[in-house]
Amino acid sequence: MSIREIVELILASKRDVVVVAIAIVANSIALLVSPYLLGLIIDESIAKGRLDLLPQLVSLLVVTVLAQWAAMLIRTIKIEAIGQRVLRDLRHSLFEKYVKATLDFHKENQLGDLVSRVVNDTSVVNEAIVTGLLNVLGDIVSMTGSLAVMVYLSPQLTLVSLVTVPLMVFIAKKLGVRLRRTWREVRERVSRMTTVVEENISGIEVVKSFGLEENALARFDRVSREVYRFSIRASVLAGLFFPLMNVASSLSLAVVIAYGGYLCLTGMLSVGLLVAFTQYVSRLMAPINELVFVYDALQSALASLDRIFEILRSEKVEADEGLELVNVRGDIVFDHVWFEYEPGTPVLKDVTFSIKSGEIVAVVGHTGAGKTTMANLLMKFYEPTKGKITIDGVDIKSVKRSSLRRFVSYIPQETYLFPGTIVANIKVVKPDATDEEVMEVCRKLGIHKFIEKLPNGYYTDVGEIGKRLSLGEKQLIAIARAMLKDSRIVIFDEALSSVDAETENMIKSALRELLKGRTGIVIAHRLSIARDCDRILVLSDGRVVEYGTFEELMEKQGMFYDMYKSQIEESISIQ
Numbered sequence: 417m418s419i420r421e422i423v424e425l426i427l428a429s430k431r432d433v434v435v436v437a438i439a440i441v442a443n444s445i446a447l448l449v450s451p452y453l454l455g456l457i458i459d460e461s462i463a464k465g466r467l468d469l470l471p472q473l474v475s476l477l478v479v480t481v482l483a484q485w486a487a488m489l490i491r492t493i494k495i496e497a498i499g500q501r502v503l504r505d506l507r508h509s510l511f512e513k514y515v516k517a518t519l520d521f522h523k524e525n526q527l528g529d530l531v532s533r534v535v536n537d538t539s540v541v542n543e544a545i546v547t548g549l550l551n552v553l554g555d556i557v558s559m560t561g562s563l564a565v566m567v568y569l570s571p572q573l574t575l576v577s578l579v580t581v582p583l584m585v586f587i588a589k590k591l592g593v594r595l596r597r598t599w600r601e602v603r604e605r606v607s608r609m610t611t612v613v614e615e616n617i618s619g620i621e622v623v624k625s626f627g628l629e630e631n632a633l634a635r636f637d638r639v640s641r642e643v644y645r646f647s648i649r650a651s652v653l654a655g656l657f658f659p660l661m662n663v664a665s666s667l668s669l670a671v672v673i674a675y676g677g678y679l680c681l682t683g684m685l686s687v688g689l690l691v692a693f694t695q696y697v698s699r700l701m702a703p704i705n706e707l708v709f710v711y712d713a714l715q716s717a718l719a720s721l722d723r724i725f726e727i728l729r730s731e732k733v734e735a736d737e738g739l740e741l742v743n744v745r746g747d748i749v750f751d752h753v754w755f756e757y758e759p760g761t762p763v764l765k766d767v768t769f770s771i772k773s774g775e776i777v778a779v780v781g782h783t784g785a786g787k788t789t790m791a792n793l794l795m796k797f798y799e800p801t802k803g804k805i806t807i808d809g810v811d812i813k814s815v816k817r818s819s820l821r822r823f824v825s826y827i828p829q830e831t832y833l834f835p836g837t838i839v840a841n842i843k844v845v846k847p848d849a850t851d852e853e854v855m856e857v858c859r860k861l862g863i864h865k866f867i868e869k870l871p872n873g874y875y876t877d878v879g880e881i882g883k884r885l886s887l888g889e890k891q892l893i894a895i896a897r898a899m900l901k902d903s904r905i906v907i908f909d910e911a912l913s914s915v916d917a918e919t920e921n922m923i924k925s926a927l928r929e930l931l932k933g934r935t936g937i938v939i940a941h942r943l944s945i946a947r948d949c950d951r952i953l954v955l956s957d958g959r960v961v962e963y964g965t966f967e968e969l970m971e972k973q974g975m976f977y978d979m980y981k982s983q984i985e986e987s988i989s990i991q
């Protein structure tokens with residue numbers, strides 16, 4: 417099971433595990449020796465008036481105390497080191513899964529949820545299962561040692577000292593467990609509060625335009641009040657719990673002194689041993705809090721562990737194996753391609769067409785016709801349900817994904833820009849490019865002036881002006897990326913939202929420049945763009961209904977003709 421995998425992760429740091437084991441044993445021994453020494457000092461030196469023994473025995477005591485401290489220090493540091501390593505490995509595996517997972521996987525999982533698994537669940541697992549368990553192991557060793565010595569010194573007194581243990585377990589179960597749950601509630605509410613803040617700030621335009629400010633505030637106040645309520649409850653519980661545990665452990669000390677005092681007075685126990693005994697009792701009791709917490713923490717950590725392994729076991733990963741493409745010419749064929757996202761609802765139906773190397777084909781059709789889906793298939797984001805797609809005659813099913821994607825540039829409808837400068841955003845496709853190279857590319861595309869006009873030109877921080885860049889302007893950056901990548905095949909999915917005339921012209925001429933000498937698929941909403949392409953493919957409800965040159969399709973007076981006419985009329989009526 418998953419616990420086994422965690423144990424394997426822990427054991428991966430073999431050397432640290434050995435050191436921890438040694439430190440635990442050393443710490444326990446030192447813990448057991450010092451009360452005994454104390455007893456010796458009292459019985460052999462003080463009670464017998466042997467001043468000469470005092471310095472030696474006290475020095476020995478100091479040495480054990482120091483040894484105990486050193487062992488504890490090493491134990492703590494090494495356990496933390498093991499924990500951090502497990503944490504790092506888990507996070508690495510999770511994030512690796514995220515970036516290598518298929519798009520399906522990402523559609524199924526919410527962003528916030530994925531973030532929370534990498535950030536929160538891993539640390540819960542680390543705290544409870546790794547450092548928690550290792551520390552408990554250490555505690556159990558020293559508790560067992562204390563108990564053994566106590567039984568050795570006096571079985572009756574040991575029995576007496578344990579009378580408060582049931583009480584402590586009772587308090588721990590009643591209060592301790594509730595305290596921990598309340599802490600968890602606090603954490604949960606805090607993260608809910610974070611979500612409310614995030615949602616309302618990212619949707620601030622909607623909030624304002626619909627006058628929802630007061631609603632937002634009310635929602636925020638509601639969670640904020642809960643954070644307050646649970647935090648107060650937690651502090652009350654903590655205030656009750658920890659002192660009560662102390663009281664219980666002091667009570668057992670009182671019982672030990674009472675009964676032990678009686679044993680001393682009747683000559684059955686020495687004073688030194690009684691003092692030593694009381695120390696063993698506190699050593700036995702001290703970690704009980706800890707044990708209760710870890711027990712409860714373990715239960716919630718198992719849930720986190722499930723969430724982590726649910727992702728790690730997911731099989732929705734893009735395998736990166738198959739043929740390596742070399743020197744792609746750029747002949748593309750869709751050969752009776754069928755595709756469905758949901759079984760039973762085909763989105764592409766028997767799509768067949770071919771594009772010769774160097775040709776530019778426009779794909780037009782109403783929203784939902786399946787245009788973007790075609791691009792997704794060509795990028796191998798998804799596999800056709802039936803039929804095949806070939807590049808230069810090779811079925812892309814058998815081609816290595818990374819190899820395929822090296823030869824295809826995809827400019828999606830909505831370009832994502834990473835935080836950082838414009839120039840860095842263009843360079844993501846070719847990290848070793850120089851800034852000068854990037855500018856050269858932009859000059860060629862005719863967008864140099866546009867970028868220069870931004871507040872800091874090429875070095876403008878996208879984070880700072882992100883909201884000011886329109887979808888169309890972001891696409892210009894994406895075109896520059898594609899140009900720098902210099903791939904044989906280009907897929908361009910025109911931005912849907914209204915792009916102003918100036919940007920539209922920039923996009924058109926940049927695109928024309930980019931497509932020179934390449935094979936291109938241009939998903940066009942503005943049919944004037946389609947007009948510039950070599951051929952036009954009309955897609956309707958997942959089927960190819962027309963395929964030909966602009967002139968041919970106009971002459972045919974079919975679907976494209978109608979779409980074109982209505983768009984022209986529309987633009988005339990707007991003017």
Ligand SMILES: Nc1ncnc2c1ncn2[C@@H]1O[C@H](COP(=O)(O)OP(=O)(O)O)[C@@H](O)[C@H]1O
Pocket residue numbers: 523757758763781782783784785786787788789790
């Ligand atoms: N991930 C998906 N899961 C299920 N259905 C999808 C998914 N993506 C798109 N679709 C559906 O597939 C059809 C074609 O979508 P799409 O290719 O985006 O159309 P277009 O780009 O032509 O507007 C639509 O009916 C859409 O709802």
Ligand SMILES: [Mg+2]
Pocket residue numbers: 787788789829
């Ligand atoms: Mg689309």
